[in-house]
Amino acid sequence: MKRREFITLLGGAAVAWPLAARAQQLDRMRRVSLLLGIGENDPEAQSRVKALQKGLRDLGWVEGRNIRIDYRFAASDPNRIKEYVAELVRLAPDVIVANSTPVIAALRQATSTIPIVFAGLNDPVGQGFISSLSRPGGNITGFTFIEFAMVGKWIEMLRDASPDLARVALMFNPDTAPYYDVFLRSFESTPRSIAVDVRATPVRNVAEIEEVIATLGREPGSGLIAPADPFIVVQRDAILRSAEKHRVPAIYYLRQFVSEGGLMSYGPDMADIFRRAGSYVDRILQGAKAADLPAQSPVSYELVVNMKAAKAIGLTISDSFLLLADEVIE
Numbered sequence: 001m002k003r004r005e006f007i008t009l010l011g012g013a014a015v016a017w018p019l020a021a022r023a024q025q026l027d028r029m030r031r032v033s034l035l036l037g038i039g040e041n042d043p044e045a046q047s048r049v050k051a052l053q054k055g056l057r058d059l060g061w062v063e064g065r066n067i068r069i070d071y072r073f074a075a076s077d078p079n080r081i082k083e084y085v086a087e088l089v090r091l092a093p094d095v096i097v098a099n100s101t102p103v104i105a106a107l108r109q110a111t112s113t114i115p116i117v118f119a120g121l122n123d124p125v126g127q128g129f130i131s132s133l134s135r136p137g138g139n140i141t142g143f144t145f146i147e148f149a150m151v152g153k154w155i156e157m158l159r160d161a162s163p164d165l166a167r168v169a170l171m172f173n174p175d176t177a178p179y180y181d182v183f184l185r186s187f188e189s190t191p192r193s194i195a196v197d198v199r200a201t202p203v204r205n206v207a208e209i210e211e212v213i214a215t216l217g218r219e220p221g222s223g224l225i226a227p228a229d230p231f232i233v234v235q236r237d238a239i240l241r242s243a244e245k246h247r248v249p250a251i252y253y254l255r256q257f258v259s260e261g262g263l264m265s266y267g268p269d270m271a272d273i274f275r276r277a278g279s280y281v282d283r284i285l286q287g288a289k290a291a292d293l294p295a296q297s298p299v300s301y302e303l304v305v306n307m308k309a310a311k312a313i314g315l316t317i318s319d320s321f322l323l324l325a326d327e328v329i330e
Contacts (some may be wrong), residue, residue: 028262030061030285031093033070033082035107037100037127037176037230040073044233044256044270048119051271052097055278061285074103076176076234085110095284100230102176106131107141116288118142119277120270122178122228124295133295141290142275142280144297146228146253148183152265155268157194157303158223160321161310162249166221169201169224171212171239173231181228204231207240211241217246224250228267236260247313258304258329263313266300302326 015158021147038045041106048138049071053063070091085106088096098104107116110128112201118124132137133144151170159165163251172180184200203209210330216222226232226239233254245252252258253267255283280293309318 001305003107028064029068031068031070031091032056032281032285033088033091033096035072035074035081035088035098035103036183037074037076037081037098037103039075040071041074047271048274051274052119052278052281053309055275056281059271059278059282061278061282074100074230074295075103076100076230078102078175081106081171081192085157089114095281097274097281100176100228101127101178104272104323112139112236114139115284116140116142117277117280117284117290118309120145120228120268120273120282122146122177123182126182130295133297135291136293136295137291139290141293141295143276145268145273145297146183148175150185150227150253151183151187151198151225154225154227156195157264157321158225158249158251159194159196161251161264161305161317162223165196165223167197167199167219168223168225169199169212169216169227170225170227171201171203171232172211172227172229173204174229175310176204176206176228176304177227178242180229180244181297190314206235207234209238210242213242213246213248216248218257222248224248226250226252228253230316236262244309244312255302255304255327258309259304261309262306263315264305264325266302268303269300269302272300273298 018072036045063069074080074084076154089110093118097117097119099118100108101122104118104121116139119142121142122143125132129140155168171178181200201212203212216224224243236257250263252262252265255265258265303325304327305325
């Protein structure tokens with residue numbers, strides 16, 4: 001055999017080996033677990049499930065053929081989180097996909113060996129879940145969601161929609177989203193072009209939500225930020241009703257809030273994050289280590305405005321602001 005022919009054959013084999021190995025992996029039945037911090041019947045939960053399934057299908061992983069997915073939905077309930085984490089760890093899946101701080105914290109405590117891919121987690125380094133974004137270390141990696149700079153963007157958009165804005169309440173549950181105090185301190189330490197008073201407003205139940213929003217309604221020039229937090233998602237109906245009742249302009253982080261009657265939302269595309277999480281599940285099933293997969297930031301953001309909601313609270317939104325929106329709901 002001539003030397004050139006041998007090299008050509010060797011190069012072809014080098015290409016064929018990984019392809020053959022991938023085909024072999026796809027032929028094996030693998031097990032993946034998904035644990036979400038929100039409720040099973042929540043449209044947002046179903047959107048995330050479908051996005052993950054699509055991300056996996058696009059890479060050749062089809063439920064019932066070569067992958068089994070165990071689904072759990074905690075509905076922001078600490079007892080359910082504890083119960084479901086124990087169940088899923090006992091099942092010993094090849095990888096677990098999860099989101100929300102309480103869920104990741106419980107998983108981290110329960111296992112240091114099963115790979116965990118978070119989808120839409122805030123401040124994973126600051127919370128101690130990974131060592132760094134570029135080199136996570138350990139068994140946890142994934143896709144981040146909100147950074148402290150978003151606080152400034154939310155305030156700017158509220159001010160654009162409601163020019164008399166003078167104060168804003170950033171409402172969150174410190175048990176499910178403990179990082180917002182840190183976000184606010186970081187935000188306050190940076191130069192600002194908008195002079196708006198921002199208050200950290202912790203809530204833990206519907207009565208406290210109503211009290212906060214009612215107080216805002218009595219103070220002209222007030223606005224509300226309802227940020228990424230599983231508790232906020234679970235309690236969004238109470239928040240939306242109260243904001244309309246007390247005529248408080250509010251900005252949310254998910255389009256789902258606006259679809260259900262909220263004024264406006266600005267944030268990363270959560271479905272896109274879950275689709276991308278499927279790529280990390282694929283890489284781990286192919287043999288990659290979570291420790292070596294860099295945590296990634298969002299790549300797609302969207303602004304959605306609800307004109308009916310604006311009219312309900314007596315707010316006139318300028319055409320120039322509407323031109324910035326990815327979608328306007330009439």
